[in-house]
Amino acid sequence: MIKVLDAVRGIPAAKLSIKVYKQKEDKSWELLSTRVTAEDGEVHDLVKEEDFVEGVYKLELGTKRFWSKVGISPFHEYVDVVFPANDAGHRHYTIAVLLTPYSFSTTALVSEPIETHT
Structure with missing residues (x-):
């Protein structure tokens, strides 16, 4: 899951485009999915479980399109968050991003997946 917050207006960053890529062996990037944040600034299920x-x-x-929609001219065309995943077995990732037109900050919570029993 990813959660994005607009630090200028103090609200979730709704309708922000997010693309997910996986690095291939030749170091190029393969596009896995494109999503848009919901009104709460969140996107769940960015990648299918079997593909992660x-x-x-x-x-x-x-970010440029996001800020432009509210009349702000940003410094960044887009923001990239690059990270290794599942190198120690399957994990659940929650990534939080705090955005302004001229800066960004990220943090991650990496945890064991929660099994559900039906």
Whole structure:
């Protein structure tokens, strides 16, 4: 899951485009999915569980278009968050991003998946 907050207006960053890429062996990037944040600034299920295997991933946030929609001219065309995943077995990732037109900050919570019993 990813959660994005607009630090200028103090609200969730709704309708922000996010692309998910996986790095291939030749170091190029393969696009896995494109999503848009909901009104709460969140996107769940960015990648299908079976496709989220060990590797390096990149989240590309379409920040220029996001800020332009509210009349702000940003410094960044987009923001990339690049991270290794599942190198120690399958994990659940929650990534939080705090955005302004001229800066960004990220943090991650990496945890064991929660099994549900039906």
